[in-house]
Amino acid sequence: MCTPDLRSRGRPADHNEVRKVLFxxxxxxxxxxxxxxxxxxxxPADSLGSGTVASIALPALVSGLVFTAFIAxxxxxxxxxxxxxxxxxxxxxxxEVEITRLASHDELTGLYSRHHFDETVGLEFERSKRHGRVFxxxxxxxxxxxxxxxRAGSLSKGYVLSEVASLLRTALRINDTGGxxxxxxxxxxxxxxxxxxxxxxxxxxxxxxxxxxFFGRGRSVAAMLTVSQGIAAFPCDGISWHHxxxxxxxxALAEAKAAGGxxxxxxxAPVLDIGAAPHSxxxxxxxxx
Numbered sequence: 001m002c003t004p005d006l007r008s009r010g011r012p013a014d015h016n017e018v019r020k021v022l023f024x025x026x027x028x029x030x031x032x033x034x035x036x037x038x039x040x041x042x043x044p045a046d047s048l049g050s051g052t053v054a055s056i057a058l059p060a061l062v063s064g065l066v067f068t069a070f071i072a073x074x075x076x077x078x079x080x081x082x083x084x085x086x087x088x089x090x091x092x093x094x095x096e097v098e099i100t101r102l103a104s105h106d107e108l109t110g111l112y113s114r115h116h117f118d119e120t121v122g123l124e125f126e127r128s129k130r131h132g133r134v135f136x137x138x139x140x141x142x143x144x145x146x147x148x149x150x151r152a153g154s155l156s157k158g159y160v161l162s163e164v165a166s167l168l169r170t171a172l173r174i175n176d177t178g179g180x181x182x183x184x185x186x187x188x189x190x191x192x193x194x195x196x197x198x199x200x201x202x203x204x205x206x207x208x209x210x211x212x213x214f215f216g217r218g219r220s221v222a223a224m225l226t227v228s229q230g231i232a233a234f235p236c237d238g239i240s241w242h243h244x245x246x247x248x249x250x251x252a253l254a255e256a257k258a259a260g261g262x263x264x265x266x267x268x269a270p271v272l273d274i275g276a277a278p279h280s281x282x283x284x285x286x287x288x289x
Contacts, residue, residue, distance in 0.1 A: 106180040108158055109165035117179030118246070121189055125242035128234055133191075136198035136233040137245055139253045140168065140205060141185040143226045143261040148214075155214060157184070160225065167212060171204040185253070195266050198231045202264045205229065226262035228253060236267070 106113050112120065124135050142148070142164060145157050161184065168178055168186055181187035190198050209225060230253025232245050239245050252267040259265065 109162055109180050109186070111165055111168075111186065112177060112179035114179060114181060117177065117181070117187055117189070118242075120177050120179075121246060122242045124189060124191055125234065125245065134194045134233060134235065136190040136193045136195065136231055137249045138188040138190060138198050138201060139181060139185055139230045139249045140164075140188065140202075141182075141228050141230075141253055141257065143228055143257075145184045148225055160214065161186075163212065163214075164209070164225070164227070167208045168205060171201065171208050176201075187249075193233070195231060195233045198233060199264065199266065202229045202231065206262065206264075228256040228259075228261065229264045230254070230256050231264070231266040233266070 105111065105116075111117075121137060127133065128135050142161065145160060148155075148160065165178070165180070165186060168188070172178055172188060173190075175191050177189040179187045179189075188201065190201060193201070205227065209227060212225070214225060230249045230251070232239075232248035232252055234245050236245065236248065239248060248267040252265040256263040256265040
């Protein structure tokens with residue numbers, strides 16, 4: 001991405017300053033010579049002829065015209081320079097906004113980047129611990145994206161993913177945060193939402209996706225796409241860091257993928273029976289459709 005080169009823009013301005021100084025010196029010299037001729041005329045003032053007076057007045061008149069033109073030129077140049085400076089500032093402001101947006105957003109989906117999403121989850125995790133609030137992370141992964149793109153008629157995977165991201169934004173609330181988690185997985189941060197609330201969002205995603213029909217080249221029958229979804233909510237026993245919560249959502253997503261296309265699973269911390277051997281795995285619970 002190119003940014004304006006302010007140093008190269010400054011060189012013409014330096015040349016303009018040199019021309020201004022030259023104009024001032026020439027004009028001032030002409031006026032000085034004219035009025036010196038009037039004061040120290042070649043003959044006494046009462047004997048000056050009309051030709052002599054004209055020869056003295058003409059340079060003064062020309063000098064005045066030159067100075068008038070010079071002042072007009074300077075004013076016009078200053079206005080043009082001010083306009084250029086204003087436009088450069090506007091371009092820089094637009095570039096800064098664009099750079100900031102690209103740094104925090106995924107260009108393909110328009111959702112937040114993974115880095116920005118992780119930071120947002122971290123901030124929400126700290127807020128939840130401090131104020132005793134609940135929140136959830138929902139992962140949405142496209143089922144067999146590459147195979148679906150081919151079955152649908154050679155649709156590009158990027159196109160399919162961007163369409164699902166658009167549908168995901170439709171299913172979210174105003175305070176929810178969507179991001180691109182991996183190549184074919186999207187993520188949603190759901191503030192003030194427990195497991196049941198996150199399950200409702202997951203079902204809303206399924207409902208929106210069921211309405212979407214994908215037609216590829218030479219295909220008269222629409223191909224239907226499914227997604228697997230994993231949910232993890234906080235507070236949750238055994239989770240003391242926001243990355244652990246995201247890992248819990250990944251565990252639930254893996255269970256959903258193993259259960260087949262279109263499944264939703266929610267993470268549950270393992271329950272230890274008294275006297276039983278410690279259980280190191282994580283349970284997941286299926287959500288009713």
